[in-house]
Amino acid sequence: MSLTARAERGAVHLGTLAVGAAGPAVVIGGTGADARWISLRDHHGRLPAAGAVAGVRAEWAGPILVEPFSSADLPELAAAGADGVVVGAAWMQDFQLVRAVARLGLPVVVQRGPAATLEEWLAIADYCVAEGNDQVVLCETGSRVRAGSGSPGGPGGSGEEPGTILDLALMRAAGERSGRPVLASLGDDPALAAAAVAAGADGLLLAPHAAPETVAAAREAVKVVGAVTRREDPGSVLAARGAIDRVDAALAVLLERRVELAGTIQRLKPVGGFAGRDVDRERRLVAEMARRAPTLGEAGLAPIMNAVIEAGLRLAEGRRAARRD
Numbered sequence: 001m002s003l004t005a006r007a008e009r010g011a012v013h014l015g016t017l018a019v020g021a022a023g024p025a026v027v028i029g030g031t032g033a034d035a036r037w038i039s040l041r042d043h044h045g046r047l048p049a050a051g052a053v054a055g056v057r058a059e060w061a062g063p064i065l066v067e068p069f070s071s072a073d074l075p076e077l078a079a080a081g082a083d084g085v086v087v088g089a090a091w092m093q094d095f096q097l098v099r100a101v102a103r104l105g106l107p108v109v110v111q112r113g114p115a116a117t118l119e120e121w122l123a124i125a126d127y128c129v130a131e132g133n134d135q136v137v138l139c140e141t142g143s144r145v146r147a148g149s150g151s152p153g154g155p156g157g158s159g160e161e162p163g164t165i166l167d168l169a170l171m172r173a174a175g176e177r178s179g180r181p182v183l184a185s186l187g188d189d190p191a192l193a194a195a196a197v198a199a200g201a202d203g204l205l206l207a208p209h210a211a212p213e214t215v216a217a218a219r220e221a222v223k224v225v226g227a228v229t230r231r232e233d234p235g236s237v238l239a240a241r242g243a244i245d246r247v248d249a250a251l252a253v254l255l256e257r258r259v260e261l262a263g264t265i266q267r268l269k270p271v272g273g274f275a276g277r278d279v280d281r282e283r284r285l286v287a288e289m290a291r292r293a294p295t296l297g298e299a300g301l302a303p304i305m306n307a308v309i310e311a312g313l314r315l316a317e318g319r320r321a322a323r324r325d
């Protein structure tokens with residue numbers, strides 16, 4: 001599916017947080033994320049739903065999702081102010097539970113069971129629609145693999161126990177086939193955050209108590225990779241500024257890298273700095289860039305790249321002077 005077609009997909013609103021369509025990719029997980037979630041399954045049903053939601057609500061005003069332990073938790077969830085329900089991977093084919101969850105009317109995040117096929121996974125979304133609930137997000141949590149071959153920090157993967165391998169191709173296919181937002185579940189390990197966003201994830205689901213560093217690393221990947229791979233279509237000044245901030249974050253990463261590389265060249269060239277300026281090379285790189293930036297074109301790019309190149313040369317000369325002192 002092309003980027004344009006993706007932009008036509010519908011977003012699902014988890015409280016105030018829009019997931020999918022033409023918005024930014026989101027992070028759901030621990031402190032610092034765009035949304036928090038609680039797994040009552042992790043507590044084996046011993047944690048009352050209402051108290052769990054109230055506990056997070058006391059410190060977090062944003063969206064809260066809850067993974068119920070059983071259908072007994074459901075009546076409390078809506079009343080407690082949950083913004084969405086997670087159908088855990090282990091529960092995916094409990095059709096009664098799925099139906100009951102869908103009937104709550106809250107958005108539903110359907111995790112793929114570890115052995116479920118794409119068809120079986122998408123069928124669960126259809127169950128929700130059949131109950132009158134179209135607010136469905138699909139979440140890839142990984143397939144079970146034999147001992148030792150899973151992702152160590154990934155969901156359920158210890159590296160020794162049977163682990164899980166995140167199937168990003170399946171996640172992407174689920175998004176394309178259904179037109180629904182898709183999430184990738186990364187547990188406590190942000191290593192695949194960039195890959196997941198590049199593969200089309202509309203968001204990342206981290207462990208409910210993911211470390212702040214994990215959340216920060218996932219947010220950074222979402223921002224920088226999303227700026228390059230997602231075409232956003234903001235509808236307000238605030239949203240457009242958010243999108244520009246993400247592009248600027250990616251630009252900053254690349255400018256920093258470029259200035260280092262240009263500095264390396266100054267040390268390697270026989271004549272470095274402004275004295276070794278190569279106008280032909282500069283013209284050629286601007287022409288090459290214009291192929292990817294046709295709106296700016298060579299005329300628009302030339303002064304920008306001149307400023308970038310001169311900033312690099314000034315820095316390189318400053319460093320060379322400092323080395324001589």
Ligand SMILES: C=C(O[C@@H]1C=C(C(=O)O)C=C[C@H]1O)C(=O)O
Binds near residue numbers: 262276277278285309
């Ligand atoms: C980096 C070089 O030195 C200078 C800086 C350039 C740049 O920043 O891209 C390009 C050409 C030169 O004027 C180079 O020769 O490639």
